[in-house]
Amino acid sequence: MINMINHRIINDTDYWVYNDDLKLPVIVMIHGLRGTHHGLDLIAKNLPGYRIIIPDLPGFGISKEFSGEHNIENYVAWLKKFLEDLKLSKPPVLLGHSFGSIIVGYYSKKYPETISKLILVNPIGASALEGAGAILTQIAIFYYWLSRVLSESVGTKLLSAKFGVMAMSITLAKTRDKKLRAFIHDQHLQHFSQFADRRVANEAFKASIHESVRDVAKNISTSTLLIAGELDNVTRLKKQWELVKLFPNAKLEVINKTGHLTHYETPEKVAELIQKFIS
8 A cells, every 4th residue: 555645846846755665665757758747656556565756857747847958868967866866875766658768768878877777668669750650750740840830829729739638648548448548538638738838848759759768778787677568559569579689688578458558557567567577
């Protein structure tokens, strides 16, 4: 059972601590593009034996945005400072979901000594500009471009529009459980548009399609677990098997009959795989 969830702030970053017991081993989790800490909430609640720390990425949720560009380099620098400010007694396990997998992947390449293990949930394992999903990426590029050329208020409304959020949610959700699908759509409608402004959303989107874990995998020495959905249409399963072979020390676990939203559709299974890997 989760005994407590505390909300805290360090240097303009809002973060939440689950099981706030200093004696427990620590997992730091980084959410995906346009998400917030809420997206990883169900996984955290299924890991009662760990102290779990989940920030809202700068510019998303209620964390303050950067003054500079919201790119991978700056997110890595932010993550380094965030982990230092936590003043943990031991290096934590670091987990990233989707866009968060790119951030923690690049971080792990640069600062391997600061973490004990690495977990990538639904990692971005290939360029979004190539392969089966390239057409959807081009549609998204046009969507974000349009949000930039319109006026500030109209562009922001476009990015937050219900039809756009629902189109994404319907595309990614693979479960046939009607109640679960409704929950997923509601989560996206509540939290997917919690970004500081259109600049932040556009800069992070740009980073998400031009960078991938594949770019740094061979340089990550940390023991790594990849968790992928069998039906993931962001990074296809074939590409995930190609990705895991690039790591010096990694394994891939596949969750059947789910896609890119394992954190919503199968959080218990994700938590089980995490616990098995860490222990």
